[in-house]
Amino acid sequence: MMRRDRLFLATTLTAIFSADLYFILLPKLRGMGQGSRQFCSCGPNNLTLPRQEGIATPQLFNWTSGSSLDGTTTDPTDGGSKLGRLFAHPLYNIQTPELEPEERLLQAEQLMEYYRKKVSRWERHMKLYSEAAAVSNITVTEHEVTFDPDASWLKFHLGISRYALYSRDDPAIPQLLQDMESMKLVSADYTQDEKALKGACDCTQVVKPSGHHLKLALKMRNFAKAMFKPMRQQRDEETPEDIFYFVDFQRHNAEIAAFHLDRILDFRRVPPVAGRLVNITGEVLQVTHNEDLRAVFFTSPANNTCFFAKCLYVCKTEYAVCGSPDLLEGSLSAYLPGLSIAPRISIPNPWTRSYTFTGREEWEVNPFYCDTIKQLYPYNSGNRLLNIIDMSIFDFLTGNMDRHHYEIFTKFGDEGFLLHLDNARGFGKHSQDEMSILAPLSQCCMIKRSTLLRLQLLAQPEYRLSDVMRESLEGDPLRPILVEPHLLALDRRLQKILRVIQRCVRRLGEDEVITEDFVKSTARPQTATETR
């Protein structure tokens, strides 16, 4: 283990040195030719960024250089693919060591066996269903399923490691996106969450509003499974200001954009998400074997096919979503491996919100809340708190206030990365930056060096976050995924994150604030003690 750690450390140091070379030395050399212009903190933007005051160390980029939001700063490398350049950057090419078998989430044989069983169970089930359907005169479109040992979703599942959901250059990911965008759907059903509710509306919980209940589980010809969230809101609509975050619509485009953002931040903690124009009659209604699901489909007065939330049956048709006449946009998020082969635990976010009209959580009133958290297991050692801070940065960028829980794979123990699932409540308001989402960062004043380096890179005009996001999202069939104001909000929010860190550094010093990640906890991976 020590040998691999040392190798890993060496790789990391090499990467950081490359970054220094690229960002500190090269710009300085270039700066000699161009004069000091590049170090001015961005003239015509209204964020009044404080000038750097010597806090940037050699290892870190200039905090705010070239961070103009209006694009007036000369972009020395304009033209060509910014996204390509980003992913070619040394920071995005730190090699992780060869994975040991126990560092992978799943073993190939185990998964294949699981897959084979699923297919044969499906075939038995279909045979029985067809007979029953013939008797009761139900017409269901039957599609052949195929057992494909090379299926992209299998490769995605096999690629999940203790470091991330996928590796940067895994060709299975673009393939999986493509499969979700176009592969034939063989079945549609409620999700397990939904089935657990059994159609009951849990009115004691504010947390589960109607929007929750319109997601569906779709199965593809090769047994890939994806969660479908239909479009509820136009791209240019902002969430009304009187709406509480916990009853906000879930947005299919937020789910898509969050996947791209997570990949650009190099977290790789969001499962792949693709947009798709789904024929809700031919691809959902006609392939479902669930009579409850059939029962919520209806034809609207305008002759469009619609379906509505199960738990609100009969009362709440105004919550329906409708095709035009059958086609409906939605997001498809790849399923993670089933809980039976890859158990996960769901842990309350220490910075959760109150989910009531008036209640306040301790973190909202106690400025020393983080000191308490730092004492508590599992936040008192290892990377867990830093991972929470990463997540808060991610959520602040998207504007998602609804992070009440997070999940981790039990196999990787307390050092496992946090899954950033369920991002559909992001991108609701481009005109507002909800600073309270950043509370973990601003209260704990710590951040992983690797995260900070990437944030600084994305604040540079050559890699401007809005530009690489725009380019990345262009690859989705439902493009444009985000309207311009949402893209520009990303740049503005990134500046605000950097300023929060800058303030921390000024107050506590860089050594306190910027944490060398990659240094692992000395304990071996262990099974987390929390129970799901």
Next chain:
Amino acid sequence: MMRRDRLFLATTLTAIFSADLYFILLPKLRGMGQGSRQFCSCGPNNLTLPRQEGIATPQLFNWTSGSSLDGTTTDPTDGGSKLGRLFAHPLYNIQTPELEPEERLLQAEQLMEYYRKKVSRWERHMKLYSEAAAVSNITVTEHEVTFDPDASWLKFHLGISRYALYSRDDPAIPQLLQDMESMKLVSADYTQDEKALKGACDCTQVVKPSGHHLKLALKMRNFAKAMFKPMRQQRDEETPEDIFYFVDFQRHNAEIAAFHLDRILDFRRVPPVAGRLVNITGEVLQVTHNEDLRAVFFTSPANNTCFFAKCLYVCKTEYAVCGSPDLLEGSLSAYLPGLSIAPRISIPNPWTRSYTFTGREEWEVNPFYCDTIKQLYPYNSGNRLLNIIDMSIFDFLTGNMDRHHYEIFTKFGDEGFLLHLDNARGFGKHSQDEMSILAPLSQCCMIKRSTLLRLQLLAQPEYRLSDVMRESLEGDPLRPILVEPHLLALDRRLQKILRVIQRCVRRLGEDEVITEDFVKSTARPQTATETR
């Protein structure tokens, strides 16, 4: 009784003669001077009105003359108040005979006694409540109530007769509107409907969606009661095409506009409605004595005061309405006398809709449905069917598809007029004319002569419906009540009504179609046999 009927008939014939003189002879004389232009059926409008083919009889106006929708026809009497001229027209000045005591809904002494009892009960109740509130530390603003024997609402109630809810020149009506617009509110509560539900959501019924549950009963200083419906939708928003009529929002401005339209049609079957900017904190929350109602108030993330539907408590805050920060527009509809002193019965509309996604009622599939209805009590004699047709014309003009029941005062028996209550689902779509609402007219092919004469009058440019409506609605404090497209839709729909009648006349002859109303059924008023 016969004497009065004869007097009434004479008055009516005089009025009709005046109308003939004004509309048939005068235009002909004028026409001689102007040439035949006036008889051309409206050049630049896209309704392709059929040219009159001699069906207009001396007693009726020209069907379509001067009915240009774009206002290009010269308006010989432009300038001044069209509404004033309309109400000065002989058709609107047919004198009803002096009312016999039994033709009034209420006797003054009876109502005064009732009022006195209410006031003293209120005072007792308030005394007890104040003591209880003091103990449990609830602060309720207490306003003095006054017993006012000259209150406008008392005069409105006393003015209800077997002919209409109010007489044309009753000064109590403008006074009541003004009182509802500005008089101090002393209490707010759920309506009786609401209380009957006891907070339960009746999910077996599609008919009662959420919108229903946001109406409140407000009491004014002089004990006037009004039903408050808050603004749910912007004036220029149209109901989305996929929304079923029975889950459509209730619109406060539709409630206001319906009162004005009903008065302009001279039906006077809608209780007075006024708009008001209500302070939902000071005028609702702080004066309510109902703890359930208090509990649905909250402060939104944008710091506005909001309240939401009781039956959806906890789950459905997205249904809330919010003030800005406290002020919220709403409609106030005057209450009718209580059921204990003026009982009403609610009768299913024979042309009701199915209120399901796929169900169809008989009238939708059977073109001879009216023949069946004509055989059935109470539609087989008297004016009941003609009253239903009046109501369908009213509803077609507003676009209200939600007329599942109608009410009548039991005191006036089967000949009583129909109350046009609950009009908030009108004015949802200006761009669509829902012809099915006119089914009673188009299937039965009959109409009261008095109604037809007024419709024809309102199709004349001098009295154009959209113009008199615009002028009438200008009197409401929440003006503009309707956006222009809704006003123009009224003219277009009026033309469609006239064409339906024209087709009936062409097919069946005028004698069959146009019914002399004012000829009463020979039976004395009797108590209706249906039970509420």
